Amino acid sequence: MTRKDDINQYIAQAIKENWESLALTDFDGSSFQYRDVARKIAKLHILFDHTVIKSGDKIALCGRNSAQWAIAFLAVVTYGAVAVPILHDFKADNIHHLVNHSESKLLFVDAAIWENLDPDNMTLLEGALLINDYSILLSRSKRLDTSRHNLNRLFGEKYPERFTADNVEYFSPAPDRLALINYTSGSTGLSKGVMLSYGNLWSNVQFCIDGLDFLMPDDGLVCMLPLAHMFGLMVELLHPFVKGCHVSFLTRTPSPRVIMEAFARVKPKLIVTVPLIIEKIIRTRVFPMLDKPLMKLLLNVPVIDDKLFARIKNKLTEVFGGNLRQIIIGGAGLNNDVEKFLRRIHFPYTVGYGMTECGPLVAYAPWDIQRQSSCGRIVDRMEMKIASDDPANKPGVLWVKGDNVMQGYYKNPEATAAVFDDGWMNTGDICTVDPDGFLYIRGRDKNMILGPSGQNIYPEEIEMQLNAMPYVGESLIVERNGRLVALIYPDIENAKRQQMSDSELADIMRQNIAALNSALPAFSQIADHKIMSEEFEKTPKRSIKRYLYQH
Numbered sequence: 253m254t255r256k257d258d259i260n261q262y263i264a265q266a267i268k269e270n271w272e273s274l275a276l277t278d279f280d281g282s283s284f285q286y287r288d289v290a291r292k293i294a295k296l297h298i299l300f301d302h303t304v305i306k307s308g309d310k311i312a313l314c315g316r317n318s319a320q321w322a323i324a325f326l327a328v329v330t331y332g333a334v335a336v337p338i339l340h341d342f343k344a345d346n347i348h349h350l351v352n353h354s355e356s357k358l359l360f361v362d363a364a365i366w367e368n369l370d371p372d373n374m375t376l377l378e379g380a381l382l383i384n385d386y387s388i389l390l391s392r393s394k395r396l397d398t399s400r401h402n403l404n405r406l407f408g409e410k411y412p413e414r415f416t417a418d419n420v421e422y423f424s425p426a427p428d429r430l431a432l433i434n435y436t437s438g439s440t441g442l443s444k445g446v447m448l449s450y451g452n453l454w455s456n457v458q459f460c461i462d463g464l465d466f467l468m469p470d471d472g473l474v475c476m477l478p479l480a481h482m483f484g485l486m487v488e489l490l491h492p493f494v495k496g497c498h499v500s501f502l503t504r505t506p507s508p509r510v511i512m513e514a515f516a517r518v519k520p521k522l523i524v525t526v527p528l529i530i531e532k533i534i535r536t537r538v539f540p541m542l543d544k545p546l547m548k549l550l551l552n553v554p555v556i557d558d559k560l561f562a563r564i565k566n567k568l569t570e571v572f573g574g575n576l577r578q579i580i581i582g583g584a585g586l587n588n589d590v591e592k593f594l595r596r597i598h599f600p601y602t603v604g605y606g607m608t609e610c611g612p613l614v615a616y617a618p619w620d621i622q623r624q625s626s627c628g629r630i631v632d633r634m635e636m637k638i639a640s641d642d643p644a645n646k647p648g649v650l651w652v653k654g655d656n657v658m659q660g661y662y663k664n665p666e667a668t669a670a671v672f673d674d675g676w677m678n679t680g681d682i683c684t685v686d687p688d689g690f691l692y693i694r695g696r697d698k699n700m701i702l703g704p705s706g707q708n709i710y711p712e713e714i715e716m717q718l719n720a721m722p723y724v725g726e727s728l729i730v731e732r733n734g735r736l737v738a739l740i741y742p743d744i745e746n747a748k749r750q751q752m753s754d755s756e757l758a759d760i761m762r763q764n765i766a767a768l769n770s771a772l773p774a775f776s777q778i779a780d781h782k783i784m785s786e787e788f789e790k791t792p793k794r795s796i797k798r799y800l801y802q803h
C-alpha cells in the first residue's frame with residue numbers, strides 16, 4: 253500500500269505520470285525525459301546492487317549542477333542509500349575530509365574536481381564515478397568493474413521485454429530513516445553533518461506542493477542555487493520534479509548575462525534565488541533610470557507616478573522571462589531600499605527563511621500577504637517559540653520543533669545536544685514575531701554570512717586561519733557590498749621589534765591574504781582588506797564587539 257508521506261513514492265509517481273515529458277536539461281546541453289531519468293536510475297540501482305551497496309550505505313556527490321548530478325541523487329535516495337552532497341567549490345582537503353567523515357563508499361564527481369583529489373586520502377571509498385557519464389574513475393572492487401562494464405547486458409537481463417513505467421518501483425522508507433547528510437560548512441575540519449530523514453524531505457516537499465500551487469506539470473524552472481545546498485536541492489529540484497516540471501541547470505557560474513538568457517528561454521513562473529542576484533538587477537537596471545532628473549519629476553505626479561511604476565514592473569517582469577508568478581528570496585533579508593521599491597511597484601517577491609537543519613524550510617508567506625522585512629510565518633508541521641518575555645518587541649533566540657527538524661549532527665552527539673532541548677531546536681537566530689505570526693530576523697547569532705550562490709560562510713573559521721598568519725594580531729571578516737573584507741589589527745609590538753616599516757607590514761598583509769585565499773573555497777575568499785590602526789573594541793569577556801564593524 254502506498255503511503256502518503258513517502259518521498260520516494262512521490263518521485264515514482266511523477267515519473268509514471270510524466271513519462272514522455274521533459275524532466276531535466278543542461279542549459280545549452282543534453283535533455284532527459286522522465287522516462288530517460290527512470291532508465292538511468294534503474295541502471296544505477298543495478299550498479300549499486302552488484303557493487304554490494306546496501307541500503308543505508310553512504311554515497312557522496314561532488315560536482316557542478318547538472319542533469320546527471322540530479323539523476324545520481326535521485327538514484328541514491330530511491331535506492332535507500334544515504335546521499336552526501338558536497339559543494340563543488342570546496343578545496344581538495346575539505347572534500348577528502350567530508351568523504352571520510354561520512355564513510356561514503358562511492359563518490360560521484362566532476363572530472364575537474366577529481367584531478368585535484370588524492371584517492372589515497374579517501375581509504376573507505378570502493379569507487380568513484382564520473383558524474384557526466386557514470387564511467388569509472390577509481391575502483392577498489394572487482395564487482396564494480398564487472399557490473400559497470402556489463403551494465404547494459406545486466407539491464408537487458410532484468411528487463412527482457414522493455415523498460416516501461418510499470419517497472420518503476422522504489423524503496424519505501426520509514427519516515428525516520430536517514431536519507432541525507434548535508435554538511436553545514438567545509439572551510440575547515442569543523443564541518444557538521446546535518447542528518448535529514450526521508451520524513452524531513454517529504455515534509456519540505458509537501459509544503460512546496462501545497463504552498464506553490466501555481467506550478468504545473470511541464471512548467472519550466474531555472475535551477476541557479478547549488479544542489480549541494482538544501483535550498484537549491486529542495487525547492488529547485490525535488491519539489492518541481494515531483495510536480496512533473498522541467499528543470500534547467502545553468503551548469504556554469506550564474507553570471508547576470510547567463511541568468512537573463514536562461515530566463516528569456518525558459519520563461520519561469522517561479523524563481524528561487526538569494527538577495528545578491530535580485531539586488532544586482534535592481535541596482536544596475538532600474539535605480540540608475542529612476543535617478544534621471546525627468547524621471548524624478550514624473551515620480552512626483554500622482555497619476556503619472558502609478559503609470560510609470562506599472563511600466564517599470566512590466567519591464568522588470570520581462571527581464572525575468574515575462575511569465576513570473578513569484579520570486580522566492582532565501583538565505584538573508586533584502587536590502588531595505590530594494591525591498592521598499594519592489595513593494596512600491598507590487599512586484600511578486602517574497603523572502604523566506606530556512607536552515608540546513610530544517611531541510612531547509614522554517615518560514616514562508618506568499619508575496620501578496622508577506623510583510624516588509626518579514627520572512628513569513630512558520631511553515632506547516634512546524635512550531636516555533638522565541639526566548640523572550642515579549643517576543644513582539646524584545647528579540648530573542650528562535651526555537652523550532654516539528655517534521656522538518658533534523659535528527660542531529662552525524663557522529664557529533666555533543667553538537668547535537670548543544671542545540672536540542674526537550675525536542676526543541678535552537679536555530680541560533682535572534683528574532684521577533686508580530687501578533688499575526690510573521691517572523692522578523694533581527695540578527696544572526698552565529699554571524700553567518702551568505703555566499704553569492706547561497707553558501708554558508710562562517711567568519712570565525714576564516715579568522716582563525718588568518719590570525720595564525722605572520723604579524724596578524726587579530727582580525728574580523730565582514731561583508732560589505734556583497735564582498736568579504738578582512739579587517740586586520742597587526743601584531744604591532746612584534747613588527748616594532750623587527751623594526752618593520754608601514755609599507756613592509758602592508759606588503760606582508762597582502763601576502764597573508766593571498767595565502768589565505770589559496771586555501772579557501774572560491775565563495776569565501778577575501779576580496780579586500782583593511783589594516784586597523786587601533787585594537788578592536790572588546791566586551792568585558794574580551795570578545796570583539798562585532799556589530800561595531802559591520803558597516
